[in-house]
Amino acid sequence: MIITARNISKSYKRKGISGEVQVLCSTDIDLESGKVCLINGRSGSGKSTLLNILSGLLCASGGTVHYDSTDVYKLSDTELSLLRCRQTGYIPQVQSAVGTLTVRENILLPSAVIGKGKDRFAADGLLERFGLTELADARPGSLSGGELRRLSIARAFVNSPQAIFADEPTNDLDDENSRLVFEQLRKAADGGAAVVIVSHDRLAQEYADVVYCMQQGSLSREKGRI
Amino acid sequence: MSIKRVLYKSIVGKPLRSFALLFICIVMSAAVYGGAVISVSLQNGIDSLEQRLGADIIVLPESASEKVKLENILLQGTPGYFYMDKDIANKLAAINGVDKLSAQYFLVSANAECCTVQVQIIGFDEDTDFSVKPWLREAYSGKLGKNEIVVGSDLSTRVGHSLTLYGVECKAVGKLETTGTGLDTAIYAGSDTVRGLIKAAESKGISVLSKQDPADVISSVYIKVKDGYDIDEVTASINLGIDGVQAVRTKSMITGTADKLSVISGSVRLLITAVWLLSAVIMLIVFTVLINERKREFAVLRAVGFSRRRLAAQVLLGSLVICFVGAVLGIGICTAVVFPFSRLIERKAGLPLLTPDALTAAGYAFAALAAVTVTGPLASAYSAYRLSRIDTGRILREGD
Numbered sequence: 001m002i003i004t005a006r007n008i009s010k011s012y013k014r015k016g017i018s019g020e021v022q023v024l025c026s027t028d029i030d031l032e033s034g035k036v037c038l039i040n041g042r043s044g045s046g047k048s049t050l051l052n053i054l055s056g057l058l059c060a061s062g063g064t065v066h067y068d069s070t071d072v073y074k075l076s077d078t079e080l081s082l083l084r085c086r087q088t089g090y091i092p093q094v095q096s097a098v099g100t101l102t103v104r105e106n107i108l109l110p111s112a113v114i115g116k117g118k119d120r121f122a123a124d125g126l127l128e129r130f131g132l133t134e135l136a137d138a139r140p141g142s143l144s145g146g147e148l149r150r151l152s153i154a155r156a157f158v159n160s161p162q163a164i165f166a167d168e169p170t171n172d173l174d175d176e177n178s179r180l181v182f183e184q185l186r187k188a189a190d191g192g193a194a195v196v197i198v199s200h201d202r203l204a205q206e207y208a209d210v211v212y213c214m215q216q217g218s219l220s221r222e223k224g225r226i
Numbered sequence: 227m228s229i230k231r232v233l234y235k236s237i238v239g240k241p242l243r244s245f246a247l248l249f250i251c252i253v254m255s256a257a258v259y260g261g262a263v264i265s266v267s268l269q270n271g272i273d274s275l276e277q278r279l280g281a282d283i284i285v286l287p288e289s290a291s292e293k294v295k296l297e298n299i300l301l302q303g304t305p306g307y308f309y310m311d312k313d314i315a316n317k318l319a320a321i322n323g324v325d326k327l328s329a330q331y332f333l334v335s336a337n338a339e340c341c342t343v344q345v346q347i348i349g350f351d352e353d354t355d356f357s358v359k360p361w362l363r364e365a366y367s368g369k370l371g372k373n374e375i376v377v378g379s380d381l382s383t384r385v386g387h388s389l390t391l392y393g394v395e396c397k398a399v400g401k402l403e404t405t406g407t408g409l410d411t412a413i414y415a416g417s418d419t420v421r422g423l424i425k426a427a428e429s430k431g432i433s434v435l436s437k438q439d440p441a442d443v444i445s446s447v448y449i450k451v452k453d454g455y456d457i458d459e460v461t462a463s464i465n466l467g468i469d470g471v472q473a474v475r476t477k478s479m480i481t482g483t484a485d486k487l488s489v490i491s492g493s494v495r496l497l498i499t500a501v502w503l504l505s506a507v508i509m510l511i512v513f514t515v516l517i518n519e520r521k522r523e524f525a526v527l528r529a530v531g532f533s534r535r536r537l538a539a540q541v542l543l544g545s546l547v548i549c550f551v552g553a554v555l556g557i558g559i560c561t562a563v564v565f566p567f568s569r570l571i572e573r574k575a576g577l578p579l580l581t582p583d584a585l586t587a588a589g590y591a592f593a594a595l596a597a598v599t600v601t602g603p604l605a606s607a608y609s610a611y612r613l614s615r616i617d618t619g620r621i622l623r624e625g626d
Contacts, residue, residue, distance in 0.1 A: 052619035
């Protein structure tokens, strides 16, 4: 899958500030299958906003986003949600498990949307891959921060997505676990997925093919492992 | 794992939250359904009573009101008896405007003789009666012979079996339908039978008459006024023209009860509306408060591919399921309380209560079920709208 974003801009209305705050201005980016793209930059520079726009979670104020030839802004919310569910995986910045579901059920959540929720094999494989097998029937409330993080990453993989968007995926993790996560993301890219990582973690650079730096809403390409 | 399971787990996974909502729904449905059934039962009771009286005026001895209120005998079946000279019937027949009249004879059973409680025995004249026979015919179409009786629905005596009253074997030839009034424990017989029972009581040393012969007394006279005559004027003529009796317009006798019923019925309807509104407001507040608690959960669902419509459906369906289950439980509990204990409620309230038949009750149950079930989705509509439009990216970045 090739994701193409052109002239992306985003502005917000913020409480206590007159007018709008410009977060992104005329940003272009291309994401290719088989590549890990790392976006770094200072806090508040607009990295997560760009990631959310690319993943289809957030609508840009201006510009276009194409998944291959599909203009995502021309899709209805239901169509876009289904496309996101089938073709993308999203790893959020904070702990994001549904407390009323077990670990296995949380992992299978995206499959439930497309009616493949009974695929226990898919869940079991991911549980093993991320070291969560013994916690399969546990509730998220009893998991540590690292386990929860691994859970949300495993969930992003369940539908074998063609694109993965990871927002600070190693936030609460130690080096060992961080490596595990980056290795899995690298593997996904090697398997043909387009992977976008927003991260401050220096370790991420080791796994990235392309590195961008976000500064005051503008994206610049840095030298990396290209 | 399916979307239905996500919904199911969101309900059972938060037992306190779900039980609180369920409890509100149980209270709401019990109030709506129970209130409606009691209101209808009261109305049925008074309708049945009106239908049964059949006469325009009832005449009874002046002293009767000192012994027992006739209204109590009619409405609650309070056992009582009083007598006056039977010549009064002839005097009444001479009053201008009187179309038809028929005498009745009251007696009460001896303590614990036939039944667990004292019951009212009502005798009527087979040849002249126009008040009792029309509805007695539903239970027995023939002419009541000597020592033949028709029993109220609450008496355990079966048709064909006998009942001993003052040592006299009386055969039950019919059993009346439930009226919802105390008269369901009464016994109806021909005038000869009741006179015989009065004599039997006297012979057993139970004095119900002072010195008269049972053949010379009556308890009350039911009067039908001729068309074109004013009932109040005829009532006044009787009270002015005949000494020792009081004539009461039957309608006025039940007017007090009807008015009381009307007030109670209105209060019940008001209560139903108030409980429904209050519950709806509480649910609205609960669902609105829950928006903050569930923001993260919904942001996750959104992130994994739930559309806004599906997110809203999760909220609406969740509230629909809870309200439906709560309504079923509430209606079930109410049915288990109101129907079996209707007689007790009637006795405590001192008002006739005739519960509706199964089909009508089912209709009310369905209406209550629908009213309570739609309340949930209505109360959660705003919450559904807000949760379906959360800023997923911000919540999953900032964690609130």
